[in-house]
Amino acid sequence: MKLYKELVTIIKDENRVSINETILEQHSKGLAYHTPVKPDIVVFPTTTEEIRSILALANLHQIPVTPYGAGSSLEGHFIPVNKGIMINLTRMNKIIDIRPDDFIVKVQPGVTRNQLNQELKKYGLFFPVDPGADASIGGMASTNASGTNSVKYGTMKDQVLGLEVVLANGKIIKTGGMAIKSSAGYNLTSLFVGSEGTLGVFSEVTLRLKGIQEATVAGRALFSSIEEAGKAAETMLKSGISFGKIELVDDRTIKAVNAYKETNYQEVPTLFIEISGSDQSVQHDIAVTQEVAMSEGCTLFEFENDSLARAKLWEARHHVAFAILAANPGKGMLSTDVCVPISELPNAIIETRKITDKFQVDAAIFGHIGDGNYHAVMSIDEDNVGKIEKINEHIVQYALKKGGTCTGEHGVGIGKRKFLSQEHGDAVKVMKTIKASLDPMGILNPGKVF
Amino acid sequence: MKLYKELVTIIKDENRVSINETILEQHSKGLAYHTPVKPDIVVFPTTTEEIRSILALANLHQIPVTPYGAGSSLEGHFIPVNKGIMINLTRMNKIIDIRPDDFIVKVQPGVTRNQLNQELKKYGLFFPVDPGADASIGGMASTNASGTNSVKYGTMKDQVLGLEVVLANGKIIKTGGMAIKSSAGYNLTSLFVGSEGTLGVFSEVTLRLKGIQEATVAGRALFSSIEEAGKAAETMLKSGISFGKIELVDDRTIKAVNAYKETNYQEVPTLFIEISGSDQSVQHDIAVTQEVAMSEGCTLFEFENDSLARAKLWEARHHVAFAILAANPGKGMLSTDVCVPISELPNAIIETRKITDKFQVDAAIFGHIGDGNYHAVMSIDEDNVGKIEKINEHIVQYALKKGGTCTGEHGVGIGKRKFLSQEHGDAVKVMKTIKASLDPMGILNPGKVF
Structure with a gap:
């Protein structure tokens, strides 16, 4: 209740600070299979300054903070495993500046992909990263999302030119800029892209755009x-x-x-x-x-x-994922997400069908073959969770053996933490060193990535 | 002399550890205008293990270490301003593994761009980043180099899939991998690319390749x-x-x-x-x-x-840069390297011609217009250095005012350090935090970037 009052003092609008059970419930789970956890409180900031104040408060009292975009994560990124404050960014949904002659747009993190493309159409431009879901730009940047278009246009890391980031201590920094290229200092933009809310909260995102093809x-x-x-x-x-x-x-x-x-x-x-x-x-x-x-x-x-x-x-x-869900009403879903060197993809898919058959599990298997990234989508419930996790483990081990990665585009979140050290070895220590130096209290999205 | 003996003990080959004056002289200056400084000693490792031992020794005694590739830097990246050990990587020039079906190659850092493309031709493949000079792949990765092809193929950050890096403490890590995409943890590859030898020494580089066009x-x-x-x-x-x-x-x-x-x-x-x-x-x-x-x-x-x-x-x-040099025999050269939002490029070029005319300086002005990156190449000597630096300052200030960057592809090195805080504000503090956490003794290429 003390936290509630302090947050209301910051936000100055009771409608944007919630401890309503239904709201907490809505922010407790993703689209996938991970165990739900309710946050203590949900805040809906509308400005960078509000995010700054929330983080300064959280850092002072060592309260966990979890950013929330469109809620389309498949790896439980926004499940607040240590509870605390959930920052729902959906009201920060303004397109701040479209510069059609520079092929650049600056948006708030809650802007969704479809919202952005609807607006860009009138300039003959579009934003090419398409993960399928109508995800938020902030969320897509957080997980380095990609999808079916990435064989031509790359992933979020290729399209994000700059970020405004609120750090754990409430300091605001701007990374990158509006130049298409830069060699000026460390590439912090690419470090924050894909950091899954564990290094800072994005309050603005500058994106490259493409011309709509004839x-x-x-x-x-x-x-x-x-x-x-x-x-x-x-x-x-x-x-x-x-x-x-x-x-x-x-x-x-x-x-x-x-x-x-x-x-x-x-x-x-x-x-x-x-x-x-x-x-x-x-x-x-x-x-x-x-x-x-x-x-x-x-x-x-x-x-x-x-x-x-x-x-x-x-x-x-x-709709292949929905086809699997429809055939298994009331159940959750697990989507594997490995990416292998592209020549390895056909064998990886054959191996995946073999293992799902062995465990007698129904799976939709499909892949972004131009990138070597593919998914096996399986329905999951209490009865088969052990079996499904074994299949996932097998698929990841196969990919790592071939020089691939445990996640091509969904991110580590909760589900892939156990594979990170195996994939990256001592490089994980460097990641942890960076995390500790930027978020010494460990308040930012704890329980994810590591 | 003690250092010489310790390095010979590590390298076990006197021909690859040098305190010869001519050799030290050769490693004291770049192609550009920066004041030469001779290193104390030059080492020519041939293996990652040797680099590891050199760095462990340097870290123990707090001796500065500067990596050297093909020597084509335009911003004095490898001038050992605090002297110490120069690591010349030209003997680590093996192409380790070409995987044509995966569009991937793994090379040692001393492999040059032309050497690599010569070898790739037989597979119908090429490596698309072309900075003009026959730079080393390690050096190109260090500065996030690009060039005339980047409008189509991007910069080094887009092409480097993974790195083997020897850290300041002699630990070896591998970043990235052979998958075209990954969302598995922090993107350390993009952090090290463009870090100009200040965070670690690259001992292997994995690159994406492209098919030669019809x-x-x-x-x-x-x-x-x-x-x-x-x-x-x-x-x-x-x-x-x-x-x-x-x-x-x-x-x-x-x-x-x-x-x-x-x-x-x-x-x-x-x-x-x-x-x-x-x-x-x-x-x-x-x-x-x-x-x-x-x-x-x-x-x-x-x-x-x-x-x-x-x-x-x-x-x-x-040859436009050479044209300027030829017209001014015996003099050095300064190449500006700002990058602006692309619609700003024509005006930036006009402004640049105005300022060089005002100072009555001969300059070749040309740009990668698809990226908004352009250069003014001017000859430089003791008499006009003040004037040329004023012109450079003016050009950088103009670019920053337009949302651009002080360096599009050459890197910060020595010459752009003074602009970094103006361009990135408090983000530079984050860069310094990362630097301090990975190189606490500050042995890696001191006096560069910051």
Whole structure:
């Protein structure tokens, strides 16, 4: 109650400081399987100055602080395992400055991806990182999110030019700037991107933008085996074509999508492809892609030019996780997220299907093949949690053995902490040294990353 | 002499530990204008283990250590201002592992850019970062180097996937890995890239590679004013064409090149352009580029398809700095390196010509217009050093006022230290906190960055 009063004094608006049970409950869990924990209190700041005051207070009393964006994390990033203050950033949702001639936008952290792209459309621009969910820009920066577009446009680390960060001690710093390139001192922007709220709270994010392409086509290439599909994708990537998206979905996952969406896609390993650019270059790139696909054993190659058919195709791809959830009502979900050197992807997917079959678990398996990143989405409940975690462990160990990473885009959060030392060895000590030097009281999102 | 004996004990080869005056002299200065300082001793390690032993010794006795690559730094990065041990990494020049199917290579830090590309050619691959000089990969990673290709392929921070780093205390860590993407913990790779030898010595670098494009054309577009050329470049970039290179060179610089190379390029503001891709897309992109150029006041538009003519064209562009040096024999050189939001570039170049004219100084002015990064190269000697430094100061202040950075690709080194706090404010304190936590004795490349 003392904390509540102190926070109300800072925020000066009782409606933005909550100890309401329903609100606490809403902030206790993510989309995934992690054990819920309710925060003691939820604050809804609207300015950097308010965040600053909250952190100064928390640091003084050593109260844990957890930032919350759109709530779409898959690794429990915002579950306040040590309770304390939850900073809900959804009311900091202003687009501060669009500079179309500089291909730059500055936003508050609560702005969501769709909100931003809706606004950018009128300038012929768009923000290319697309993790599927309508995540907040602050949250996406926190986890170094990416998604289907990253084969062409990279991840958040490639698109965030600068940050305003409130540090654990309430000091405000600005990293990076509005220049596309800089070699001026340590790259703090890239250090904070992906730090999952453990080094500071983002209060502003400056992003690079891209021009909307003249033409976009989407299509499917069907194969008799994962190996063939993988080999074809590898050859396509080597051909120098700049794919907008290139996704591999296995036969069993197509089957789940058909059942869920009432579609009738042929149930074989499939590459979902998108190519964008000028009309002419897209036509050329499709032709080359088809040629490569056919020479690698493709059995059917179909492209959709019109935007409706394209949307339907990508909806099928984006709904594979929901297909698994729909088939298992009332259960939670675990999505694996390893990333391997790209030539290893087909074998990794085959291995993953083997292990889920061995444990008799239903899984949607699909991957960003251009990056070597893939997911196995499985429904989870109290009865099968042990089994699912064993599968996840097996998949991570396989990826690490091949030189890969335990998380390509979801982040460490709670679920991947146990793998961090195995992946990075003594480099984790350096990470911990940095954490201790910037947050000596350990108030920022405790229980995550390490 | 005691240090010499201790280092010989570590290295076990007297030929790789030197206190020869000529050798010390060779390691005392860079290509630029900074005051030379000789190290006490130069060591030529061949293994990570040797670097480890050198650093452990230096840390114990608090001896400064400065890493040395190809010696092409323009900001005095390897001038050992506090003397001590110079680690010359040129004998660590092995290409350790090429994985063409993964578009990855692992190299020792002394491998040079040309050496690497020569080897990669046989796989149809290349390493896209090109700072002009035949720099070492370790040095390029240390300064977050880039160059003319970065508008298409980004900077070193975008291409370095992982590092092996020997820390100040002699501990060896590995950052990153072989996955194209990762969200597993803090992005230490991006922290070490651009840290200019002040946080650790790189002993291995893992790089992303690109496929050699089917077709490449280069060309020139001439304009009557810098404003027109700048506006045209902006419109070209917005058209969605993926330029390989797009460089703006001012009229006076073309004149200097003509005098130096005995060429007869028309002496007007010029865009040097390169487009690569499939035959068909390149043809299309040239047509669009020409159309845009003409609509923005281009007076002549010429493209070269054959590789010889293309090489000649880029030689002219790459030799502008030499043109200035040749016109001023025996003098040193200062290259400014600011980067501004891209729409600010034409005005920044006009402002730069104004200030060099005001001080009656000869300067080559040219820029990576796709990134907003440009250089004014001026000859420098004892007589004019004050004047040249005033010009540099003016150019940096102008860039910072426009939201830019004091260094786009050369790094801070010695010359830009005085601007760092102005550019980054309290973020510099965070950089210093990190430096102190990883190198508490301050042995690593003292007198640089801060």
